[in-house]
Amino acid sequence: MNFWRSLVGKLWLTIICLVAVVLITLGLFLLPYIDSNFANSGAIKRLFMYTCMIGFSLTTFFALFLFTKITQPLQQVIEAANNIRRGEYGTRLKLVTSDEIGQLATSFNHMAEDLDKNIRSLNHEKGHLSSVLRSMSDAVITFDIDGHIILTNPHGRTLLEAWSDLKWDQESDSELFLEREDQSDVPLPLQPLFQSTIIKGGDQRSNVHVRQGVWSVHMAPLYADNDIRGAVAVLRDVTEEVRLEKMRRDFVANVSHEIRTPLSMMQGYSEALLDGMASSPEESSELIQVIHDESLRMGRLVKDLLDLARMEAGHTDMMKARINMDEFLERIYRKFAVRAKEREIHLQYSKNSPQLFLKAADEDKLEQVLTNLLDNAFRHTPAGKSILITGGEIELEGRRYIEITIADEGYGIPPEDLPFIFERFYKADKARLRGDSSGTGLGLAIVKNIVESHHGHISASSKLGEGSSFTLRLPVEKL
Secondary structure (H helix, E strand, O other): OOHHHOHHHHHHHHHHHHHHHHHHHHHHHHHHHHHHHOOOHHHHHHHHHHHHHHHHHHHHHHHHHHHHHHHHHHHHHHHHHHHHHOOOOOOOOOOOOOOHHHHHHHHHHHHHHHHHHHHHHHHHHHHHHHHHHHHOOOEEEEEEOOOOEEEEOHHHHHHHHHOOOOOOOOOOOOHHHHHHOOOOOOOHHHHHHHHHHHHHOOOEEEEEEEOOEEEEEEEEEEEEOOEEEEEEEEEEEOHHHHHHHHHHHHHHHHHHHHHHHHHHHHHHHHHHHHOOOOOOHHHHHHHHHHHHHHHHHHHHHHHHHHHHHHHHOOOOOOOOEEEEHHHHHHHHHHHHHHHHHHHOOEEEEEEOOOOOEEEEEOHHHHHHHHHHHHHHHHHOOOOOOEEEEEEEEEEEOOEEEEEEEEEEOOOOOOOOOHHHOOOOOOOOHHHHOOOOOOOOOOHHHHHHHHHHHOOOEEEEEEEOOOEEEEEEEEEOOOO
16 A cells, blocks of 8 residues: 555655644744854754754654554455455454554454354355255246346246247237337246236236146245335146146046947837837847947946056056967967958968067967957958058167067048047047947057056057058067
8 A cells, every 4th residue: 555645644744744834934933033142053053953853753753653553454454344345254353452443353353253154144045045946846937127037946947948939929918018028038928927917916827838838837026125126936837737637527528428328328228128119029139139239338448447547557467478479479360360351351460580589478468459459450441451460570779679560451540630549538530430430449548558568669650541550569578
């Protein structure tokens, strides 16, 4: 620090100037008096000069004393304050005096200690909050009053990146919000909710549909001195919950529909029998046969529902053993050969590998899978067309699989229906119900569960009017 800019330097210059003014004034008045009244005026003048030099020396010593006792301690206080300002909260003063400077140093040390504790506490709370936000599976985003992002967790940042290129058709009804919309960082799906939160106050909840997902949004205002300064939004992905709820509603509706039809027929024909509408034993036998067939249909539906429920709950009893797939596929082929001949359908079996073995599989369950697939193929393939069963071994990602394909030349499946054919009760009514439609709509769902229980995979491809192909892959090695 420049001495002349310090308090002591300025004080010293002031005292020097005062002393110089006093001595010069005295000299102007005393020197003529000394010359006229004293014979040894030179000695008196020298004494006067020595006195001035001693005065100036004492003034300088006093200034240096003040510099040591005041300026240097204050300089240490300034340096310590700058360290605190730079974030060095462990800085302490080592001034041990009983004067005001010492008291200032003691107060400064207490202040620095309290500040250090508060900063540590704030950092701890900040770290705790950051850990909580990072561990949350929900997306958390905080906005200020202008819609700029203040704080977000990793899920929130991921969501903001995913929504950054959205184009939204909804328009805001608030002129105030429209003015802020250009510089706002609020994602487009959240803008109506943010607008409502800022203008109306209070918590706002809504479900936002973005692309193929559904998000449950809870947005609450942030207050500062009873004024809204922003909003915090918590977003949860409820796509799966909405899908499951839709599946539950569809399941209840489909089961009700599937059961209502045979029940209505059984009730109608039984009432006809009770009312004596059958005029001959043949008619009575025909009505009874219809009732019997519908009861069997209901029995199949209930059995399929129970089987599917057990499979999805993981309670399927699997009797896995080594299977010779050559003999297995030959047996399936012979099983359907007679049916193919009756329907005038060309059934073929082709093997692409010399030996096909599965080390751990349930033969009865796999027979149920192929029976279901072939039954669907026969039901939707007209006479004169072909059904091909192909078996072979492939290797994918270092693992060996047995690949079985059942391809037909039937009516095919519309492209919009193809992704949903393995769902329960789903029927591609547009093209696949031209033939016999006695199925329950659960067969392919059961097939998928059986294949997945063997750690395999099943897929379907189709071209409308040309046929469909179902491919299932089963791992050769035991898992």
